[in-house]
Structures are given as structure tokens and as C-alpha cells.
Amino acid sequence: xxxxxxxxxxxxxxxxxxxxxxxxxxxxxxxxxxxxxxxxxxxxxxxxxxxxxxxxxxxxxxxxxxxxxxxxxxxxxxxxxxxxxxxxxxxxxxxxxxxxxxxxxxxxxxxxxxxxxxxxxxxxxxxxxxxxxxxxxxxxxxxxxxxxxxxxxxxxxxxxxxxxxxxxxxxxxxxxxxxxxxxxxxxxxxxxxxxxxxxxxxxxxxxxxxxxxxxxxxxxxxxxxxxxxxxxxxxxxxxxxxxxxxxxxxxxxxxxxxxxxxxxxxxxxxxxxxxxxxxxxxxxxxxxxxxxxxxxxxxxxxxxxxxxxxxxxxxxxxxxxxxxxxxxxxxxxxxxxx
Amino acid sequence: xxxxxxxxxxxxxxxxxxxxxxxxxxxxxxxxxxxxxxxxxxxxxxxxxxxxxxxxxxxxxxxxxxxxxxxxxxxxxxxxxxxxxxxxxxxxxxxxxxxxxxxxxxxxxxxxxxxxxxxxxxxxxxxxxxxxxxxxxxxxxxxxxxxxxxxxxxxxxxxxxxxxxxxxxxxxxxxxxxxxxxxxxxxxxxxxxxxxxxxxxxxxxxxxxxxxxxxxxxxxxxxxxxxxxxxxxxxxxxxxxxxxxxxxxxxxxxxxxxxxxxxxxxxxxxxxxxxxxxxxxxxxxxxxxxxxxxxxxxxxxxxxxxxxxxxxxxxxxxxxxxxxxxxxxxxxxxxxxx
DNA sequence: TTGAAAGCGTTACCAG
DNA sequence: CTGGTAACGCTTTCAA
Numbered sequence: 001x002x003x004x005x006x007x008x009x010x011x012x013x014x015x016x017x018x019x020x021x022x023x024x025x026x027x028x029x030x031x032x033x034x035x036x037x038x039x040x041x042x043x044x045x046x047x048x049x050x051x052x053x054x055x056x057x058x059x060x061x062x063x064x065x066x067x068x069x070x071x072x073x074x075x076x077x078x079x080x081x082x083x084x085x086x087x088x089x090x091x092x093x094x095x096x097x098x099x100x101x102x103x104x105x106x107x108x109x110x111x112x113x114x115x116x117x118x119x120x121x122x123x124x125x126x127x128x129x130x131x132x133x134x135x136x137x138x139x140x141x142x143x144x145x146x147x148x149x150x151x152x153x154x155x156x157x158x159x160x161x162x163x164x165x166x167x168x169x170x171x172x173x174x175x176x177x178x179x180x181x182x183x184x185x186x187x188x189x190x191x192x193x194x195x196x197x198x199x200x201x202x203x204x205x206x207x208x209x210x211x212x213x214x215x216x217x218x219x220x221x222x223x224x225x226x227x228x229x230x231x232x233x234x235x236x237x238x239x240x241x242x243x244x245x246x247x248x249x250x251x252x253x254x255x256x257x258x259x260x261x262x263x264x265x266x267x268x269x270x271x272x273x274x275x276x277x278x279x280x281x282x283x284x285x286x287x288x289x290x291x292x293x294x295x296x297x298x299x300x301x302x303x304x305x306x307x308x309x310x311x312x313x314x315x316x317x318x319x320x321x322x323x324x325x326x327x328x329x330x331x332x333x334x335x336x337x338x
Numbered sequence: 339x340x341x342x343x344x345x346x347x348x349x350x351x352x353x354x355x356x357x358x359x360x361x362x363x364x365x366x367x368x369x370x371x372x373x374x375x376x377x378x379x380x381x382x383x384x385x386x387x388x389x390x391x392x393x394x395x396x397x398x399x400x401x402x403x404x405x406x407x408x409x410x411x412x413x414x415x416x417x418x419x420x421x422x423x424x425x426x427x428x429x430x431x432x433x434x435x436x437x438x439x440x441x442x443x444x445x446x447x448x449x450x451x452x453x454x455x456x457x458x459x460x461x462x463x464x465x466x467x468x469x470x471x472x473x474x475x476x477x478x479x480x481x482x483x484x485x486x487x488x489x490x491x492x493x494x495x496x497x498x499x500x501x502x503x504x505x506x507x508x509x510x511x512x513x514x515x516x517x518x519x520x521x522x523x524x525x526x527x528x529x530x531x532x533x534x535x536x537x538x539x540x541x542x543x544x545x546x547x548x549x550x551x552x553x554x555x556x557x558x559x560x561x562x563x564x565x566x567x568x569x570x571x572x573x574x575x576x577x578x579x580x581x582x583x584x585x586x587x588x589x590x591x592x593x594x595x596x597x598x599x600x601x602x603x604x605x606x607x608x609x610x611x612x613x614x615x616x617x618x619x620x621x622x623x624x625x626x627x628x629x630x631x632x633x634x635x636x637x638x639x640x641x642x643x644x645x646x647x648x649x650x651x652x653x654x655x656x657x658x659x660x661x662x663x664x665x666x667x668x669x670x671x672x673x674x675x676x
Numbered sequence: 677t678t679g680a681a682a683g684c685g686t687t688a689c690c691a692g
Numbered sequence: 693c694t695g696g697t698a699a700c701g702c703t704t705t706c707a708a
Contacts, residue, residue, distance in 0.1 A: 001450070001476075003701055014679045019703060029677060046450035050397065051701035053388030054684045061453075064435070068420040074413050082406040085437050094453065097402070097435040099423050112339070112384035115399075115432065138339075222620070252590070256622070282560070284594070341685055352695045357687060367693060389685035392700045 002043040011039035022047065053114065061094045062305060063116040065107065067123040068099040073248055076276060076294055080122055080144065083298025091306050093117070104133045111137045118305040120144065124155075126192035140308040142301045145194040150317065154308060156301045159319035160195045160274075161202030163290045166322050167244045167272045168206040168214075170288070175333030176242040176270060179207075180233035181216040182254065184247050185225070189218050199246050199274070213237060219250045226253040241333065242270035248279055255284055270330035277325070286327040293320060340381040349377035360385065391452065399432045400643060401454040403445065405461040406437040411586055414614060414632055418460055418482065421636025429644050431455070442471045449475045456643040458482065462493075464530035478646040480639045483532040488655065492646060494639045497657035498533045498612075499540030501628045504660050505582045505610045506544040506552075508626070513671030514580040514608060517545075518571035519554040520592065522585050523563070527556050537584050537612070551575060557588045564591040579671065580608035586617055593622055608668040615663070624665040631658060 008015040013032060020026045021036040028036075039045075053059045064084050066077055085095045096116055098106045100123055107130060110116050117139060121130070124145030134141045134153065142154045171179055181203050183189070184196045200216060207214040215236040219229040229250070234240055245251055251273055255265065263269050265285045273280050273289040280289035300318060307314045346353040351374060358364045359374040366374075377383075391397045402422050404415055423433045434454055436444045438461055445468060448454050455477060459468070462483030472479045472491065480492045509517055519541050521527065522534045538554060545552040553574040557567040567588070572578055583589055589611055593603065601607050603623045611618050611627040618627035638656060645652045 001452075004703095005701080015702080016680080016704075017678060020678090023703080025704090027677065032677080044450070046447070046452075048392065048701050049451045049453045050388040050391030051684090052703080054386065054392055054686085055701075055703040057684080057703095059388065061434070068416070068423060074416050078406070078412050078416055081435070082437070085406060085435055086439075089437075089440065094448065095435045096399070097419070097423055097433045099420070099427075101424075102427065109384075110432065112382075113387045114339075114384075115387045223622075284561075342687095343685080353686080354688075354696075355694060358694090361687085363688085365693065370694080386685050389700090390687080392702085393685075393687040395687095395700080 001048075002045045004045070004047065006043055007036065007039045007045045010043060011035045057114070059115060059117050060092060061096050061116045062088050062302065063096045063098055063107070063110050063119040065098045065100055065119065065121045068101070075279070076248070076292055077122065079276060079294035080298045083295040084120055084302055087299040087302035091302065093302075093306075104130050107133055107137065111139050117309055118142070120301050120305060124194050126194055126197055140305065142304045142308070144297055144301055146198065146317065146319070147194055152316065154304050154314055154316050154318075156297055156304060156318045157195065157320070158292055158297065159322055160198040161205070162319070163274055163322035164199045164202030164244070164246075165206040165209075166324050167274065167290060168203060168210060168212060170272060170324055170326075171242045171244070171270060171330060172210045172212055174242075174270065174330050175335065176212070176330075178213045178237050178240045179242045179244060180237055180240050181214065182226070182229050182233070182243060182245045182247055182250055183216060183218045185221055186218045196246070203244065215240075219247050221249055223253045223257070226250050227257055230254065230257060240269070242272070242330065244272050244274070246274045248273075248275045251275065251279065251283060251287070259284070266329050266331040272324070272330060280325075280327065285329055287329045288325065288327045290322045290324050293323075296320060339386075340383045342383070342385065344381055345374065345377045345383045348381060349373045395452070397453060397455050398430060399434050399454045400426050400640065401434045401436055401445070401448050401457040403436045403438055403457065403459045406439070413617070414586070414630055415460065417614060417632030418636045421633040422458055422640055425637040425640035429640065431640075431644075442468050445471055445475065449477050455647055456480065458639050458643060462532050464532055464535055478643065480642045480646070482635055482639055484536065484655065484657070485532060490654065492642050492652055492654050492656075494635055494642060494656045495533065495658070496630060496635065497660055498536040499543070500657070501612055501660035502537045502540030502582070502584075503544040503547075504662050505612065505628060506541060506548060506550060508610060508662055508664075509580045509582070509608060509668060510548045510550050512580075512608065512668050513673065514550070514668075516551045516575050516578045517580045517582060518575055518578050519552065520564070520567050520571070520581060520583045520585055520588055521554060521556045523559055524556045534584070541582065553578075557585050559587055561591045561595070564588045565595055568592065568595060578607070580610070580668065582610050582612070584612045586611075586613045589613065589617065589621060589625070597622070604667050604669040610662070610668060618663075618665065623667055625667045626663065626665045628660045628662050631661075634658060 004015045004018050007018045018036050021028050021033050088095050119141040122144045124143050124147050126148050128147045145157055146155045188196045215233050217229040217232050219225050265271050273287045277291045280287040304314050342353045342356050345356045359366050359371050426433050457479040460482045462481050462485050464486050466485050484493045526534045553571050555567040555570050557563050603609050611625045615629045618625040642652050
């Protein structure tokens with residue numbers, strides 16, 4: 001492998017000049033630049049990442065900490081990851097993939113050994129144990145999620161509270177007065193994953209504000225979990241006319257169950273889902289939904305990291321406005337029937 | 339951040355001694371080791387990855403090239419990735435995540451700039467355009483898949499030919515004589531993704547060997563694609579009594595369609611799926627299936643890379659034996675009805 | 677507009 | 693069993 005010195009020699013310039021041609025950090029005459037670039041091309045020179053990192057204290061690598069268990073929301077995780085890698089490449093960075101399993105130790109390992117310039121973390125819990133460590137790192141972090149104490153940490157996510165409000169207002173606007181929430185699995189609540197908490201809080205708040213009767217239920221994975229959740233909601237809230245579903249995995253079994261029970265969507269029961277667009281449109285019934293904008297969130301997280309890295313100002317809390325798309329899974333209840 | 343020199347000074351030894359304590363590459367007296375380790379702990383020393391890479395020409399990083407489009411098999415991709423990261427960590431390596439979009443250029447970028455010690459590639463095509471580049475890299479690669487010309491390249495995968503044979507033999511053994519194959523999407527065949535080709539080849543071969551009448555059909559995503567594929571199979575092969583499904587996404591709509599048409603599984607039609615275990619067991623009917631052992635394959639890929647890195651012998655082609663698990667979605671046809 | 681040279685923090689060889 | 697000291701390949705200040 002040729003080094004910068006080989007290139008310099010071939011082009012008849014000093015190594016520093018080659019470096020400056022590469023980085024553009026100082027003006028180079030057109031002629032010199034051409035000679036250097038020719039030499040680079042001819043020799044097939046590629047700067048050594050380690051040497052660069054050592055000399056410049058920049059790795060051009062971002063850490064992405066993803067929950068790689070199988071228990072949750074695989075497609076959404078994947079969409080985040082895709083967005084992060086793509087955005088990182090657009091900023092000339094690569095992505096080191098860590099699993100959440102490694103916990104605090106993993107973060108500290110890659111940060112302390114200077115493998116990465118910044119970290120992006122997903123699946124943040126309300127009182128995430130990694131927060132203190134994150135605050136101590138010399139590298140900046142960007143969280144996808146919003147923990148309880150997020151002072152001084154950059155956070156990016158969908159505004160799940162607002163999303164819950166939007167879902168409920170949509171249904172209330174259609175005349176629904178008894179609405180059930182099918183939430184994520186108890187395990188997700190137990191972990192106090194922040195999107196679950198925030199959605200629930202927004203749901204209860206909007207329910208109070210709008211004077212709507214609601215009931216809420218987490219939902220175990222699998223058909224039986226959905227059946228149980230639905231049964232409980234029906235019991236707690238007789239006359240239930242609409243469901244908000246904040247649980248991607250539950251959607252399909254739910255629709256199957258409703259179908260099997262002869263409850264038509266939307267004629268007999270309305271449904272609003274919170275899920276990625278493609279999930280909403282791949283169900284037996286196209287679902288009115290609030291999109292989880294994984295791509296936007298991932299991209300924004302990377303952009304925030306980049307701003308942090310070059311010392312630009314950032315908004316520390318960026319909650320994206322939810323967008324509700326009507327697809328006909330909600331019916332209008334006539335005023336006389338409300 | 340303290341450096342190795344700080345540690346050396348604190349422990350009253352030379353930097354090389356600290357290095358040797360860390361690497362264990364030469365004997366150190368218990369006493370010295372203890373002093374050094376105390377100093378390391380006290381100062382919170384972590385070796386600088388870039389400096390290490392520069393001096394040792396080892397990065398302890400593996401590249402994982404994954405197809406991050408949404409068009410295929412997200413959960414399986416995710417399982418591979420999880421397995422690779424976990425196995426890599428067990429060997430003290432980290433994982434740099436690349437997208438297949440970057441193509442040959444991406445591989446060359448990370449390899450030439452010495453960001454990684456080895457590469458693991460998924461979603462390999464029959465005549466994968468990246469192969470020539472891979473052969474030229476100084477870092478070894480491990481493919482998850484089996485391209486046409488794989489001489490001298492380490493390849494790891496499920497033996498999809500054998501899997502097709504196993505599926506067909508299972509059904510033939512139950513007395514089925516007219517069997518349809520629902521394959522991956524035309525796009526997958528068009529790319530000549532090797533698992534699709536190999537499965538189809540094995541299917542046709544076994545069909546001939548067993549003297550079974552078969553028909554095969556790729557399957558567009560979505561309910562309509564499945565409906566079309568099924569209709570075509572029914573037409574081409576009247577009296578069809580069993581289906582082999584090598585298409586994870588098609589499974590659910592297929593079962594729905596069969597149900598809607600009043601064709602019971604397994605009473606009226608038998609089904610064998612090729613998919614991850616958890617997919618097979620999360621369907622309305624538990625499916626007899628051949629597992630896609632993503633975890634084993636990912637782990638094996640990493641282990642192969644490790645062997646390659648430290649110059650141990652490897653088998654260049656490792657095709658894992660398929661395992662068929664009966665779950666009752668295949669019925670026995672009485673000899674009189676065959 | 678360019679060059680020279682001092683680091684950056686390790687490793688690993690050469691000595692002892 | 694331990695120390696000294698060249699590399700490793702690049703960036704960046706200081707000078708010209």
C-alpha cells in the first residue's frame with residue numbers, strides 16, 4: 001500500500017502538500033493539485049484511517065447502539081439503522097454497530113479507545129442507566145428517545161405525546177366517545193421505554209382534555225395477548241367504538257380477531273395505528289395511521305451529531321410533529337348516535 | 339486521556355512493558371504486572387485504537403455489508419447482523435456496518451483505508467459484481483451465500499439445495515405427488531440471489547429424482563402476488579396437494595387466502611415453509627418448516643474470518659445441513675389416494 | 677503557495 | 693524478565 005510519502009515523491013511535492021490537497025485546508029495551485037491528484041490516482045493511494053485518527057483526533061466513525069434483541073419492532077429498528085448509515089455516509093462518516101446488550105461498558109469501550117467521534121443511541125429508557133456514563137464521555141451523544149432527565153443531551157424523536165393527542169382528536173372529531181388504547185408489550189412498559197410512556201401520557205392527557213372515555217391496555221405478543229387485551233378493553237369500556245394501536249406486532253392479529261368476531265373495520269369499529277407507513281398499508285384493511293418517521297429521525301440524529309462535532313448550535317430536544325394519514329379505517333359516527 | 343507513557347511512568351516501568359502486560363505477548367513477573375495493572379486502573383487508561391492500528395496493522399474491526407433496503411426479509415437480515423456482532427465481540431472485534439448500496443466502492447474504501455481486518459458480506463448474487471474486487475483486497479472476506487465462481491473465497495450458508503430436497507422428500511414421504519413451490523419475488527430471482535437459485539435447483543433436481551410432479555412460481559410481494567402465484571400453480575398442476583414456500587413474506591397472506599378459500603391446512607393442502615423458526619410458529623397454523631439458521635451462519639462467518647485472520651485452515655465452502663421440524667402442517671395421504 | 681519537521685500513541689524489534 | 697527506541701502514516705504548526 002502506497003503512503004502519503006510515496007505520493008509526495010511521485011508528484012514532486014512534500015507530504016504536507018498532499019495532505020492539504022486531500023483536506024482542502026489550504027489553497028493549492030491548480031497545477032500542483034493536478035499533479036498530486038494524478039499521483040494519487042496512479043498509485044491508488046488511500047489514507048490510512050488509523051494514522052489519520054492518530055494525527056487528527058478524528059475517526060470519522062459514529063457509533064450506533066441498537067437493541068438487537070428480537071423482542072421488539074424489528075422493521076423499525078432496521079429503518080433507523082438504514083437511515084443512520086445512509087446519512088452518516090453522506091457526511092463522510094462510517095458507522096460502528098454496537099448492541100444494547102453491551103450496556104454502559106460498550107459505550108465506554110469505544111469512546112475511551114477513541115474508535116468513534118460521536119454516539120447515537122436508540123431504545124432509550126426513562127431513567128436509562130447509561131445516561132451518567134454518556135454525560136462523562138468526551139464524545140457527544142445523540143439519543144433517539146427522550147429520557148426523564150435529558151438536560152444537556154441532544155434528543156431526537158417523534159413527538160409521541162402529540163401523536164397520541166392527534167390520534168384521539170381525530171377519532172373524537174369523528175364522533176367517537178369511547179376509545180381503547182392497545183399499547184406495547186408489558187416488557188416495553190416495564191423497561192419504561194420512553195416512547196411508550198410518552199404516548200400513554202399524551203393519550204391520557206388528551207382523553208381528559210377532550211372529555212373522552214378511554215381505557216388502556218398493554219399487549220403481550222402473540223394472538224392470545226391481543227385477544228386478552230381486546231377482551232379487557234371491551235369489558236372496561238362497553239360500547240367501545242374505536243381503537244388506537246401503538247403496537248406494530250399486534251395489528252395483524254387484532255384485525256384477524258376483529259374479522260373473526262364479525263366486527264368490521266371501520267363500520268363496526270374504527271382503528272388508528274401508530275406504525276411505519278408500509279405496515280399500515282400492508283394490512284388486510286388500509287389503516288389510518290400516524291407514521292413513525294424512522295428515516296427522518298435517523299437522519300436528524302446524524303445531522304445533530306455532525307453539528308455537535310463541528311461546534312455548531314443544536315436544539316437539544318427535537319420532537320418531530322406527528323403526521324396522521326387518513327386511509328379509511330375510521331368511520332364518522334352520526335351526531336344522533338354519539 | 340492518559341497514554342501508555344503515563345501508565346509506564348506511574349508504574350515505574352517502560353512503555354513497552356505496559357504494552358506487553360496488555361497483550362500478554364511476553365512473560366511479565368507477577369509483581370510488575372500487578373503494578374502496571376494498578377496504574378492502568380487508577381489512571382483509567384484505554385489504548386488508542388488508531389495508534390494501535392497504526393503500529394500493529396490490526397484494527398480489530400470487521401466490516402459487515404448488509405442489504406439495507408426494505409425490500410427483503412428484514413427479520414432474517416437482522417438475525418444475521420445480531421449474530422455477527424455478538425460473535426465478533428466474543429472475539430474482541432467490533433463491527434462496521436456498510437450498506438450494499440455502496441457496492442464495490444464501499445468495500446474498497448474501508449479495506450484500502452485499513453479500517454477493517456476482514457469483511458463479511460450478505461445477499462450475494464450468482465455473478466456478484468463485487469467478487470473481483472473482493473479477490474484483490476488484502477483483507478479476507480467471508481460470504482454469506484454461494485456465488486457461481488467461489489474458488490478461493492470462504493463461503494458460509496444454509497445448504498439450500500439440500501433444504502429443497504428435504505422439503506420435497508418429506509412431502510413425498512407423506513404421499514404427495516403434486517407439489518408447488520412458491521418462491522421469492524421475481525426481483526430476487528432477477529438479481530440471481532444465490533439462495534433462491536440454489537433452492538430452485540435443488541427443488542427441480544429432487545422433483546426429478548423422486549418422480550414427483552411439480553410446478554414453481556416466484557411470488558410478488560403483497561396479497562395480490564400471492565393470489566396470482568397460487569392461481570398459477572393450481573392451473574399448472576391440477577390436484578395440487580402440497581406447497582413448499584420459500585418466501586417469508588408470502589406465508590401469512592397465503593394462509594389467509596387458503597383459509598378464505600376454505601382450503602384447510604393440512605387437511606386439504608399441506609405446507610412446508612423455509613423460514614426462521616419464530617416465523618413458522620407465529621402463523622395461524624404452526625408450520626412444518628426448515629429453519630434458516632441465521633444465528634449459526636452469522637457466528638460461523640465470524641469464526642471463519644477469525645481463522646483466516648490468524649492463518650488457520652478453513653473450509654472454503656461450508657453449507658449447513660438443513661433441519662426440518664414437523665409441526666403438523668403436512669398430512670399423510672393414504673396410499674389408496676395417491 | 678509550499679516545505680520541514682514535530683508530534684499523535686502504540687507495537688515490536690534489538691539489546692541486555 | 694525488562695528497557696530503549698525505531699517505526700507506523702498522517703496532520704498541522706512554524707517558516708519561508
